[in-house]
Every structure is written in C-alpha cells, then in structure tokens.
Amino acid sequence: MKLHDEGCILRLSPLGDYSLIVTWCTRERGIVRTAARNARKPGSDYTGRLDLFHECELLFSEPARGDLFALHSAELISPRLGLRRSLLHLRLCSYLSNLLLATVEPGAPGEEWHKLMAGALDYVAGEPALRPAILTHFEKRLASLHGILNPLLPAHDALQQHFAHLPAGRADLLAALVAATA
Numbered sequence: 195m196k197l198h199d200e201g202c203i204l205r206l207s208p209l210g211d212y213s214l215i216v217t218w219c220t221r222e223r224g225i226v227r228t229a230a231r232n233a234r235k236p237g238s239d240y241t242g243r244l245d246l247f248h249e250c251e252l253l254f255s256e257p258a259r260g261d262l263f264a265l266h267s268a269e270l271i272s273p274r275l276g277l278r279r280s281l282l283h284l285r286l287c288s289y290l291s292n293l294l295l296a297t298v299e300p301g302a303p304g305e306e307w308h309k310l311m312a313g314a315l316d317y318v319a320g321e322p323a324l325r326p327a328i329l330t331h332f333e334k335r336l337a338s339l340h341g342i343l344n345p346l347l348p349a350h351d352a353l354q355q356h357f358a359h360l361p362a363g364r365a366d367l368l369a370a371l372v373a374a375t376a
Contacts, residue, residue: 195255196266199223201304202249202312204291208234216244216265218252219294219311224304228254228265243270247277247287247315261300276319282370283318290314290332292361297336297353306339326371329364 201220209215214233218226233240243250249272254263277283291311298307314332318324333349342356343349354360 197223197254197256197263198251199226199254200249200251200271201226201308202315203244203246204295204311206244206246214240214244215262216268217295219291219298219308220252220304221308222304224302224307225295225298225300226254226263227261227300228252228263230265230268240268243268245273246284247274247291248272249274249312249315272316274315274319276321277315279322282324282374283321285367286324286329286371287315287318289329289361289363289367290318293333293336293353296360297340297357310335310339323374324371325375326368329368329371 199220199222201218203216204219205217207215207217209229212232212235214230216228216230218228220226230240230244232238233244248270250268250270252268253266255266257263277287294307294311310332314328318328321328330349333353334343337343337349337352340353340356342352344352350364
C-alpha cells in the first residue's frame with residue numbers, strides 16, 4: 195500500500211553504492227526512514243530533490259519487515275535556500291534536527307513534531323541574523339511537547355535529565371550564536 199505524506203529531510207545516509215537512507219520528519223507519521231533506491235546515480239529522478247532540510251511531498255510504501263520504508267517519489271515543495279546563506283545557519287539547523295531525532299521515537303504521531311521542525315527551518319531560512327533565542331525557544335517548545343517543561347529549570351536541562359543522549363556541540367553553537375549577534 196502506497197502512503198502520501200509531507201516532510202522535511204533531517205538526515206541523509208548512504209545505502210550501498212547508489213542509494214540513500216533519507217530520514218524525514220513527516221506531517222502524519224512523525225519520524226520516518228525511507229530507502230531511496232539509486233538516488234545517487236547520475237540522472238536520478240531524485241537529483242536536486244533530496245537534500246538536507248528540503249520540504250517534499252513524498253510517496254512511499256510500508257516495509258514488509260523492519261522500519262525502512264521504500265521511497266517511490268519525492269516532489270520538492272521548498273528547498274529553504276536561505277539556510278545556505280551561512281555555515282552558522284546550517285549548523286543551527288543540523289543541531290535542531292539532531293535534537294529532534296534524539297528525543298522523538300520513530301512512528302510517534304507527527305503533526306506537532308513536523309510543525310515544530312518545519313517552523314524552525316522556515317524561520318531560520320528567513321533570518322539573515324541569527325540569535326541565541328532561536329535555539330532556546332526550540333528547546334523550550336520541544337520540552338513542552340514532551341510534557342517535561344519545568345518553569346524553574348532551563349528547557350535544555352529538562353531535556354538532558356529526561357533523555358540520555360542529546361547531541362554534542364550545544365555550548366559551541368550557543369557561543370557562535372552569541373558572537374554573531376555582537
């Protein structure tokens with residue numbers, strides 16, 4: 195059975211010589227991993243469509259076993275070109291996507307997660323100057339969606355207490371965001 199959804203690409207990993215594993219944050223199904231067969235071959239139908247943080251309409255089918263769906267097509271909705279204006283923009287989005295992947299189980303209902311991630315990516319893509327508040331707001335919203343936000347504790351600390359493995363590099367990213375505003 196073929197499934198339709200909309201999602202943003204959070205991670206790309208090689209699969210064999212020519213294929214990719216694409217990790218999505220989808221509107222309906224949350225975190226989904228798909229196999230894009232022959233996506234890295236020259237002239238592939240996926241050329242220009244499968245890139246980090248792109249928003250796509252996708253068609254895929256459920257796996258017979260395991261958790262790797264088969265991707266049949268991906269139609270580009272938004273490439274979010276504003277994210278490519280600086281390394282700091284990409285670095286912030288990479289951290290946010292890794293934070294989401296570290297805290298959200300695959301298959302968890304996706305509308306809130308997709309709204310949070312797509313909203314953050316769209317916001318960062320439209321912002322020429324980044325501020326540390328973008329990171330802390332995302333963490334606060336993520337902790338709130340998980341139901342662990344504590345008004346007496348910074349959201350990052352609440353996430354760290356609840357989840358064993360958060361992505362590394364937050365302090366350096368925060369310092370870079372502070373330096374960019376100075």
